[in-house]
Amino acid sequence: MTTGTTDTAAAGAAAERLADTSLLRFATAGSVDDGKSTLVGRLLHDSKSVLADQLEAVEHASRSRGADGPDLALLTDGLRAEREQGITIDVAYRYFATPRRRFILADTPGHVQYTRNMVTGASTAELAIILVDARNGVVEQTRRHAAVAALLRVPHVVLAVNKMDLVGYEESVFSAIAGEFASYAASLGVPEVTAIPISALAGDNVVEPSARMDWYSGPTVLEHLETVPVSHDLAACPARFPVQYVIRPQTPEHPDYRGYAGQIASGVLSVGQSVTVLPSGRTSTITGIDLLGQSVRTAWAPQSVTVQLADDLDISRGDLIAPADVAPDTTQDVAATVCHLNDSPLRVGQRVLLKHTTRTVKAIVKEIPSRLALDDLSLHPEPGELAANDIGRVRLRTAEPLPLDAYALSRRTGSFLLIDPADGATLTAGMAGDAFAEAARATRDAAGAAEDDGWDF
Template sequence: MTRRHVDLLRVATAGSVDDGKSTLIGRLLLDSKAIFEDQLASVEKTSAEKGYDYTDLALLTDGLRSEREQGITIDVAFRYFATPKRKFIIADTPGHIQYTRNMVTGASTADLGLVLVDARNGVSEQSRRHAVLLSLLRVPHIVLVVNKMDLVDHSEEVFARIDDEFTAFASKLDIPDLTAIPISALHGDNVVNRSENMPWYGGASLLHHLEHVHTASDRDLRAVRFPVQYVIRPKSEAYHDYRGYAGQVVGGVLKPGDEVVVLPSGMTSTIAGIDLDGEELAEAYPPMSVTVRLDDDLDVSRGDMIARVHNQPEPVQDLDAMVCWMTTSPLRIGQKLAIKHTTRVTRAVVKDIHYQLDINTLHRVQDADQLHLNEIGRVNLRVAHPLLADSYQQNRSTGSFILVDEATGGTVGAGMING
């Protein structure tokens, strides 16, 4: 049978401090009926206690006490809501430059990025830096959200000036889809419904845009990539002969009857069936998590990859990648680390650091011999065992990896493989 996959949009927010990210997310949660009455009552009570003559919707998302005390968001928080058309996961990322790693974490899996700009202040250095990061992470859709339009008398001229300035800067980056929307998150203008205060704006509301932005063609549906996460061998008598390979489809479309190759062994077989929750599927595609059965009893284990016979990833042992460093102890040439790529884990050594990228100016610091916390640079790595990798431009899943400190088990870096 054919089973419909739930349409999910992953959204990353970015913006300077006090541009209104938390208020915007709170407005989306409120107007989409994604919060409980007691939550709203608590926020209304807290707002009244602070002497506000409005409901501070930012309190719906800034859940940590330390965040509330400082009046800022200091970590990535994932919020969930849904409309009849789509489900959403929103990564609420901090705006400070010292939390670049947090934004990289939140945007690494995003389908769409929201860059918030305060209409009073216009495009800032942080706005440009966030655009660079979203472009570097190859987030395919970006929305420039010009917030607090109520504080500039809903001026079309102010919006047009900000839109033109940001678009001119974005033209230097790799951003395939850019949309600009004027809003007031506090009052709800153009967030869920079109605003009567800005009749000059002829576009869609933010929520309408999020519901209808086309993402089906963003993922590579040609090159089949199925990293094996787990081998399923049930012990019950009813499934005595069952052998399935569980994992997430990160590229291409899998169908029963397709000829495939298991890497790195190179053994070929045919897909006997694809299972999900006890049902057999007619096909599987990104980002579905399924169990694949093969006609032949091959030696397949975690870390292997199933691909098309005539479209295989090339095994690589030397990686040229952009790395975001995420810990206080710097990345150094000669350093040894564990590397996790899809479902495979091996060891790596840092062979060279080509340059450190200044994400504010796009300047390349050529003489860098270290990467410090929150810095991004081009790095050469040598891995102990070849990885079945693609470029990050081709496939964000098989083109990315994380670096792990073997002593602590902590994630210390995230990398994007260059083509």
């Protein structure tokens, strides 16, 4: 009997092929009832990424709700409250793979009060799928999600015009919506939008091409997900190593060992490299790098390593190790674009905690220069406060200097959270630098426009 050996060999070969495929992180967003969960369910079902027992459970739940067939939205709407209300409340993460690529998807809520959850789901995404109901077109929530995608610098945006079956699969309806969204996205500085007409309920252009929209010759949703370039090469960015823990074993074998452990946020570290420790500004040289208990000469993001330095410096959790020639500047005056997440408003004069990588410091909100109006992208000056889901600009003063990169340079070391010091609740997600000003200016420069872009703060 050789069946077991053959099965084991086949499984091993499949695992090797899977390990060689690239990984794409993507998020879905859209208004309530635009069909996000149905799209995700259809994507999982038609790509054969649903286990038999999962499908059986969905079919049983669908029958109990009086549905004629399986409600594929239930594959992601896992909370009891979500099923009862028929909406997505929390971010639902799903992992699946095809022979061409591995995927981590975040199905984010559509209700306006849960827009803040999109920030969570899209913060690490390389692609965002924004759904639009073909009957309603681009609405305020569509613009809000596009603004969040632009703010978080998601490299690729897909506009999925859903429910095409309810508008007779008319090309003119799709073209009008795609044109309006493309114009709005360009004003935000979104570099690329791929528009796809779909019916998630019927399966048109999700995994298989639609025979009812022969006027469309572009890719299906899955085909685009499998072929879009993945650009999260953290090793190509300047090296940043936030210290998480100082290791002092004090054993007879290692009486003088002092290592600084953490995860490399970006770039490459090498033995012999000259580095600067921030915020102190002291310099040293890397004498050793330990990875999984073994000494290595080089390590790169996002590996977790222990770094040893030539000099006995005062280094603790929250310090940042960076190459001496490309170390970020430190500052106590932080200007940033933010998305406010908490139900309690953020106000001028408010005292907060600012968490940046592994470092948390006290801070105060010195100014809120402007709030973004999503309907016409105008700026409301000096609003005084930011309510939940508002996007705006803030200026903060921190109690200690921080080594902040511009968010345009690094999504990891250019971002931070504002935290309520009283109860530890997350208040605001921040991106250092003029995120929208830079995006709009880049769009204007690319178009050769000379007029004022209106985004200067």
